[in-house]
Amino acid sequence: MKVTILLICSCLVWEGLGKPQFPDQEKDPLFWNTWAQRTLKNALTLQKLNQNTAKNLILFLGDGMGIPTVTAARILKGQLSRQSGEETQLEMDNFPFVALSKTYNTNAQVADSAGTATAFLCGVKANEGTVGVSAAAVRSQCNTTQGNEVTSILRWAKEAGKSVGIVTTTRVNHATPSAAYAHCVDRDWYSDGEMPAEAVQAGCKDIARQLFENIPNIDVIMGGGRKYMFPKNQSDVEYPGEKKHFGTRIDRRNLVEEWNKNKQNANYVWNKKELLSLNPNSVDYLLGLFEPGDLPYDLERNNETDPSLTEMVEVAIKILKKNPSGFYLLVEGGRIDHGHHDGKAKQALHEAVEMDRAIGQAGLLTSIYDTMTVVTADHSHMFNFGGYTPRGNTILGLNSILSDVDQKPFTAILYGNGPGFKVVNGLRENISTLGYEENNYKAQSAVPLSMETHGGEDVAVFAKGPMAHLLHGVHEQNYIPHVMAYAACIGQNRDHCMSSSGASSLSAALPSLTALLTLIRLLC
Numbered sequence: 001m002k003v004t005i006l007l008i009c010s011c012l013v014w015e016g017l018g019k020p021q022f023p024d025q026e027k028d029p030l031f032w033n034t035w036a037q038r039t040l041k042n043a044l045t046l047q048k049l050n051q052n053t054a055k056n057l058i059l060f061l062g063d064g065m066g067i068p069t070v071t072a073a074r075i076l077k078g079q080l081s082r083q084s085g086e087e088t089q090l091e092m093d094n095f096p097f098v099a100l101s102k103t104y105n106t107n108a109q110v111a112d113s114a115g116t117a118t119a120f121l122c123g124v125k126a127n128e129g130t131v132g133v134s135a136a137a138v139r140s141q142c143n144t145t146q147g148n149e150v151t152s153i154l155r156w157a158k159e160a161g162k163s164v165g166i167v168t169t170t171r172v173n174h175a176t177p178s179a180a181y182a183h184c185v186d187r188d189w190y191s192d193g194e195m196p197a198e199a200v201q202a203g204c205k206d207i208a209r210q211l212f213e214n215i216p217n218i219d220v221i222m223g224g225g226r227k228y229m230f231p232k233n234q235s236d237v238e239y240p241g242e243k244k245h246f247g248t249r250i251d252r253r254n255l256v257e258e259w260n261k262n263k264q265n266a267n268y269v270w271n272k273k274e275l276l277s278l279n280p281n282s283v284d285y286l287l288g289l290f291e292p293g294d295l296p297y298d299l300e301r302n303n304e305t306d307p308s309l310t311e312m313v314e315v316a317i318k319i320l321k322k323n324p325s326g327f328y329l330l331v332e333g334g335r336i337d338h339g340h341h342d343g344k345a346k347q348a349l350h351e352a353v354e355m356d357r358a359i360g361q362a363g364l365l366t367s368i369y370d371t372m373t374v375v376t377a378d379h380s381h382m383f384n385f386g387g388y389t390p391r392g393n394t395i396l397g398l399n400s401i402l403s404d405v406d407q408k409p410f411t412a413i414l415y416g417n418g419p420g421f422k423v424v425n426g427l428r429e430n431i432s433t434l435g436y437e438e439n440n441y442k443a444q445s446a447v448p449l450s451m452e453t454h455g456g457e458d459v460a461v462f463a464k465g466p467m468a469h470l471l472h473g474v475h476e477q478n479y480i481p482h483v484m485a486y487a488a489c490i491g492q493n494r495d496h497c498m499s500s501s502g503a504s505s506l507s508a509a510l511p512s513l514t515a516l517l518t519l520i521r522l523l524c
């Protein structure tokens, strides 16, 4: 703690121009030795494993939050509080266990969010574009759905008597959250208005409908996606004149009204004011749909009308934790991915910083003794940062050197592909006069694409709480819900939960049992 305070206090002590820019005490070996020794002391406490049963499970999913995004978000977070940034610690950095997750889909080397969501929610790898169905199902082929459904950890938790919740910054029926409750061969079948008529006739159900029909009474649902819940051409409550926000349902159903029926202590809210005026103690079921589609980027969020991810998470946990049997909560920072696809690194990184803030808030409302929290990503992006930037260089800024080939400046952040590619008079664009620190600046890319793509390398898995040590190496992505279910004694693997206080007391009892058996053998 002292070291951290020292760091914060000294972060603004810069030396003169042209000299190394770092705090003075970093010249003293004592500074680094003290910090490392403190870290070592903390690491040694981890030898006593937390083998409690997890009453609560929380999964934070940063969509598209590859490791370069985590590092850059860390630097940005520090720089937003006027530190140099590199030494800053994200909330997720403080999780004691870290693993790598192999993200490929069964039919794709570089994954999409649907197949990966099936892996980290249902425990089974699947094809890209499909949610909640095994790899035997074929994308967009309705008749391959039946018989190939796989269930999610959210359902396992609900069946075990826990409360369950979904919070996202995208549509609540977008790829990531939908694998928690839907079985659909096409992630784009948001409502019946987006489905081919043949698929509807063949009995396939849209994802919005499955949100309310598959797992009755999901306790908390928050995000965007309002238009998919209302009859086609019904005007939106927030944007009444705007056609693009009109309802999309051809079956003319009003899913919100249906949700409200026959429920006690159920609240539907569609703006921040309504959300924050709720008393979580008197709400058992919450449906919050804050936009017709996805929520806005956090940098562009209207603080009066739209809640932040952190605010949504806080309300969700306060409602869910009332259940004495605990809860499972899926939280998605879903627009990190969208920022990257647009080549807008600043948007993506601010989304990641906001999700980290939500992770901190969740930490304050729960305990590592009974809550397992996992933070991971579904896949990475073609995003990176580098060059030979000096310490404290603005993460969104320029390298301090020019290219020795075209003699032009370049930003630290670059994309491998995407919309930022631009040639002027046959040469790379000179960006020195552009607003490369502006919210919607598109960082340069090597290959022109209208949408930047996902990346194929492993992503990180950060874990804390009961059984977090079981996330410890390089794992297939579908291992994640198996560990979480094991920790909470739900789902298929419960043999270790026979004793009332879980595995720890069982393993403690084993040596004495062995001794007793030996004694009996000797006596016989």
Ligand SMILES: [Zn+2]
Pocket: 064, 113, 337, 338, 341, 454
């Ligand atoms: Zn994506």
